[in-house]
Amino acid sequence: MVDNIKKYEKTSIATSILLIIFSMFLIFKPEASLNFIVIVIGAFMALVGIIHMVSYFTSNKEFRAMSTELIEGTMYAVIGIFLIFKPNILNEFLGVIVGAWQIIQFIIKFQFAFNLKSVSSATWSLMLISSLLHLVFGIIMIINPFASIVAITTIAGIILLVTEIGNIAESVYLLIKVD
Numbered sequence: 001m002v003d004n005i006k007k008y009e010k011t012s013i014a015t016s017i018l019l020i021i022f023s024m025f026l027i028f029k030p031e032a033s034l035n036f037i038v039i040v041i042g043a044f045m046a047l048v049g050i051i052h053m054v055s056y057f058t059s060n061k062e063f064r065a066m067s068t069e070l071i072e073g074t075m076y077a078v079i080g081i082f083l084i085f086k087p088n089i090l091n092e093f094l095g096v097i098v099g100a101w102q103i104i105q106f107i108i109k110f111q112f113a114f115n116l117k118s119v120s121s122a123t124w125s126l127m128l129i130s131s132l133l134h135l136v137f138g139i140i141m142i143i144n145p146f147a148s149i150v151a152i153t154t155i156a157g158i159i160l161l162v163t164e165i166g167n168i169a170e171s172v173y174l175l176i177k178v179d
Contacts, residue, residue: 002178009171016164016171023164026157030150033157035087042083049077088146095145098152102138106131 025033052073056064083090109131116124141148 005178006175009175012171013168016167019164020161020168023157023161026153026160030153030157031091034091034149034153038087038090039084041090042080042087044080045076045083046080049073049075049080052076091149092145095141095149099138099141099145099148102134102141106135106138109134 050073052069054073056067056069056073059067059069109127113124113127113131116127
């Protein structure tokens with residue numbers, strides 16, 4: 001049992017070290033990290049597209065007669081290749097999507113705040129402030145989507161770094177205690 005715990009914790013430390021390295025890229029090279037992630041997504045989509053196309057051409061006539069595999073595969077492959085060569089496009093689009101989502105959250109929370117006020121809840125003002133923060137963040141993200149996504153990537157890197165340092169400390173502590 002002790003050997004299994006030691007093995008697990010050593011693997012956990014190695015994984016945490018790799019994630020710390022990844023977090024450093026997120027923190028210090030957020031644009032390059034985003035582009036890399038989009039390129040990986042693009043490569044995956046292109047691969048899925050190729051698999052769909054191969055499936056279409058290798059299936060029997062009856063299946064092909066009703067199949068959308070060829071068009072589906074072509075669309076995935078084209079989008080994947082496009083993302084590989086133009087990764088910045090998705091980064092900006094993603095910022096706009098997150099900004100729009102924040103504005104939708106503002107609308108929902110704004111109404112909820114007034115619903116709480118109508119039932120004399122003391123927390124309605126906190127909900128109103130929260131909704132206004134969603135509105136501000138949403139507008140900022142729509143106005144400057146790429147910089148917003150870069151900032152979010154940096155923050156995610158910091159959070160990942162802190163949690164992985166904690167994981168290493170926990171694993172080292174357990175390794176010391178099981179001896």
